Amino acid sequence: MYKIINKIVDVLIVGSGVSGLYSSLNLREDLEILLATKSDLQRTNTSLAQGGISTARDKNDIELFIQDTLKAGKYKNNVDAVKILAKESKSKIIDLINLGVDFDIDNNNLKYTKEGAHSINRIVHIKDKTGEGVEDTLINRVKERENIHIYEYTYLVDIIKDKNKCLGAVLIKDNIQFNIYAKKVILATGGIGGVFKNTTNQKILNGDSIAIALKHNIKLKNLDYIQIHPTAFFEEEKGERRLLISEAVRGEGAKLIDIKGERFIDELLPRDIVSKAIFDQLRKTNSSYVNLDLTFMNKDYIIKRFPYIYSECLKRGVDITKDYIKVSPAQHYFMGGIEVNLDSKxxxxxxxxxxxxxxxxxxxxxxxxxxxxxxxxxxxKKASDSINNTIDDINITIKSVDKIKKDVNDIRKKNTKIVIEAIKENCEGFDDELFDYR
Ligand SMILES: Cc1cc2nc3c(=O)[nH]c(=O)nc-3n(C[C@H](O)[C@H](O)[C@H](O)COP(=O)(O)OP(=O)(O)OC[C@H]3O[C@@H](n4cnc5c(N)ncnc54)[C@H](O)[C@@H]3O)c2cc1C
Structure with a gap:
């Protein structure tokens, strides 16, 4: 039987990746927070992150980090946002350590690795499973907070709105429709990889918030900025996400070679340039993949530094200490999205x-x-700070909400279609065969 439950909270957060979890931990503990996620808590892109987290190593590195970010971004970045990112980077790493994240260290010092387009080694990591370490630690901390209520397998289907104000959101779990009235709502619903056939992302991430923003005329930005990662493990299409071979592998020295065994690109150039070079090479050699070679590295080092990639490739019949890894590019990240200011509003x-x-x-x-x-x-954290400072001035407004007639699967499919149409409209050359309409 279909049930409708109305509920009032101070803050509703949708999404349990790094941004949803971390914002919940930075909200005041006197606020009642509901954190909802469409699957289980861990099923996020955050959990999949391999390479690590960039940080300015010290004050002297801030300017260089800013320049590296701008150069990779083709100088289309919001410079003020980049400055904040670089200046506040180290404090976030220290905060994660204080929360219990166990980054790799050497003689009590953080270990830094390198990835494409970084001028120096400045990426902290937990072997090649950084995301899992961060996600699990943040989940543990969130579960310790009595003011944060977790709703798993609970799907955001719409926001509740009156004129230019958000009043809450509608979520569905099984046969229950939750009308959640909140003073503030945070969308932390991740990327759009699920709408592509060929992606490194969790397939469940189909851009629901993007579809909702389009429906309500909430401003979006840069829908054509979609990142293609150069090195996803090549295998015949199975309708599942593709295994990423982290850029940190190239950062530690792995070489890209074509099927004739020749190098064709500096592996540490920005991702878009390396991806384009691979696409050109695939056309020239009439092949579906190029090879990534790390067989010349010390075997024990490979297994210790990249245990996840080693074991995942082994499951697929490739021993990366002896065999080349066949790779080709795949959709990886969405730089565009719902437009926000520097407080994430x-x-x-x-x-x-x-x-x-x-x-x-x-x-x-x-x-x-x-x-x-x-x-x-x-x-x-900017969103949480802004909410902490302004929430006391807001009163909850209740507005009646109709029963949602469609089931969640139909809503997901419709959102997927809306997102695909928006991408096709904005990205030249993106045609139907790239997309997964399921
Ligand atoms: C394979 C891989 C490797 C990566 N490696 C790195 C790396 O090394 N370093 C790095 O900085 N970045 C990396 N990235 C990118 C990075 O992981 C993601 O951009 C980042 O984790 C996104 O975090 P998020 O909090 O925005 O969303 P996510 O972590 O993706 O979480 C999204 C959440 O939203 C929920 N959600 C979505 N829609 C709904 C809905 N309708 N209703 C309810 N809940 C919903 C999901 O269930 C999930 O909980 C990698 C990405 C991938 C795919």
């Missing part, structure tokens, strides 16, 4: 967007490697 009053679903403009046209988790940390 959208164009709709009392609605915030953080993480990959938002567009602070910090990445410009091409994200610098390992800047995404950092953006999630820095700008979700």
């Amino acid at each position: 959208t164009s709709l009053e009392n609605l915030y967007a953080v993480g990959e679903t938002s567009c602070t403009g910090v990445h410009g046209a091409n994200r610098l490697a390992s800047n995404s988790l950092l953006e999630g940390l820095v700008f979700s």
Whole structure:
């Protein structure tokens, strides 16, 4: 039987990746917070992150980090956002350590690795499973908070709105429709990889918030800024997400070679340039993949530094200490999204967007490697700070909400279609065969 439950909270957060979890931890503990997620808590892109988190190593590195981010972003970035990102980076890493994140260290010092387009080694990591370490630690901290209520398998289907104000959101779990009235709502619903056939992302991420923003005329930005990662494990299409071979592998020295065994590109150039070089090579050699070679590296080092990639490739019949890894590009990240200001506020009053679903403009046209988790940390904290300072002035407004007639699967499919249409409209050359309409 279908049931409708009306509920009032102070803050509703949708999404349990780095940006949703971290924003919840930075909200005042006297606020009642509901954190909802469409699957289980861990099923996020955050959990999949391998390479690490960028940070300015010290004050002297801030300017160079800013320049690297701008250069990778083709100078289309929001410079003020980039400055904030770089200046506040180290404090976020220290905060994560204080929360219990166990980054790799050497003699009590953080270990830094390198990835494409970074001038120096400045990426902290937990072997090649950084995201899992961050996600699990943040979830543990969230579960310790009595003021944060977690709703898993609960799907955001719409926001509740009156004129230019967000009043809450409608979520569905099984046969229950929750009309959640909140003083502030944070969308932390991640990327759009699920609408592509060929993606490194969790397939469940189909851009629901983007579809909702389009429906309500909430401002969006840079819908054509879609990042293609150069090195996803090549295998025949199975309708599942593709295994990423982290840029950190190239950062540690792995070489890209074509099927004739020749190098064709500097592996540490920005992602868009390396992806284009691979596409050119695939055309020239009439092949579906190029090879990534790390067989010349010490075997024990490979297994210790990249245990996840090693074991995942082994499951697919490739021993990366002896065999080349066949790779080809795949959709990886969305630099565009719901337009927000430097406090992560959208164009709709009392609605915030953080993480990959938002567009602070910090990445410009091409994200610098390992800047995404950092953006999630820095700008979700901005959202929380803004909410902490302004929420006491807001009264809850109740507006009646109709029963949702469609089932969640139909809503998901419709949102997927809306997002695909928006991408096709904005991105030249993106045609139907790239997309997964399921
Ligand atoms: C394979 C891979 C490797 C990566 N490696 C790195 C890296 O090394 N460093 C780096 O900085 N970045 C990396 N990234 C990018 C980075 O992981 C993501 O951009 C970042 O984690 C996004 O965090 P988020 O909080 O915005 O969203 P996510 O972590 O993706 O979480 C999204 C959340 O929203 C929920 N959600 C979505 N729609 C709904 C809905 N309708 N109703 C309810 N809940 C919903 C989901 O269930 C999920 O909980 C990588 C990405 C991938 C895919």
